[in-house]
Amino acid sequence: MSATRQPPSRTPVSGTPEAGEPGERKPEVPETGVRGRTRRAILAAAASALARDRGATLADIAEAAQVGRSTLHRYFPDRHDLLNATIVDSFRVVEQSIAAAAVDQGPPREAMRRLITAMVDVGDRLAFLFGDPRVLEENSACFEPDASVPTALSLIERGQAEGVFDPQVSAEWIQEMLYAITYTGWEAAERGLLPRHGVTSTVIRTFENGLAIRP
Amino acid sequence: MSATRQPPSRTPVSGTPEAGEPGERKPEVPETGVRGRTRRAILAAAASALARDRGATLADIAEAAQVGRSTLHRYFPDRHDLLNATIVDSFRVVEQSIAAAAVDQGPPREAMRRLITAMVDVGDRLAFLFGDPRVLEENSACFEPDASVPTALSLIERGQAEGVFDPQVSAEWIQEMLYAITYTGWEAAERGLLPRHGVTSTVIRTFENGLAIRP
DNA sequence: TGTTTTTGGGACATCGATGTCCCATAATGA
């Protein structure tokens, strides 16, 4: 059987028990170490490259991932697949980072500071996801925001209820601004306008106080 | 001379005294009424279309401008020309709107409110200019921000000096946030998340107070 | 009304990005 030089088809060897399970969560098995690493490298590079230039070419992405273009195609047959996988992956990374902030615990103000810190840490993923509204709209298709993880929105609503966050504007607006401020901070650092270590505190300060001094 | 069906070459008729003058300011003469109108329509459509989808095709833009693709090419030989002209034009529109706010007059807080109002009014132009950092970096080339017009930055610095705007962060950061908040407001309206008439007040409120309540 | 200008659209050639296939080589692991 000359099964050689076959695309990394569905893991012909080594058990993949999750193959057809009911729980569709995590269809991406870590695969074998090498493949998993390559795959992650590609996804990270894609998010990063696309965050900086949404018109990035597949060749650009492959180069950023230090991978041949054919290898990239081997993992993600076409651009749409790659984009979709990158969205899902970035979503997962961001979700994980947010989950680690445990925003459902402690006073909202403190929780929000942890959340912002977590978000700044995954700034490039956020920039990719959030930079182009279309990306999410068109490809979102397959991924639902794990309901068990407390969301930013839930924190915002809790904070509003406790009178810590502005109740005069909608929670959605606060969420939008949360992303926008974080994104702006990330981009400012990217452009050297803000030192990396100053991003978090500046973002938090702006979020809490705005840019004017109370009269 | 079959000078017919010639591209709108350099206005063969009607004097264009600005042709080779030293002051390169305003090389775009209003031209004849028709051409000027078509040109403006194309530029406006381009800014609008590109603001919503930076990958917009020339055909998309032509359609948005209700103009044939060949007409578009007649006015702007290639994509780069169009992009450049759109940037210059949008810059002028924004600059004009900002100038009308007379931000060098009155108390900074009031001036800033006028400025924000003016900026929201030209939201799509701002979204185009500001939506993609690359657009400005790569094509800026030819246009300098008229020094006679008071800039947003000058207002910010004045406000900081008077202790009205946060002096703890850089004026550049405040300016970035000013754009970011305005852009977010525009986009929120675009997505129906915020009513059109509520954008200005929400943006102002967020700018001044941030999103948390003072403890 | 007659002339000139401007437009819309079709027909093409070109160019870059994409996707596919194949093979030699490097990396992995038994």
Next chain:
DNA sequence: TCATTATGGGACATCGATGTCCCAAAAACA
């Protein structure tokens, strides 16, 4: 060490966007 797997890169075909040219029709103008 040897077999298997993963990779990189070349060669192609394809496709969509772009840019060019041309002509007939519509619009503007005198």
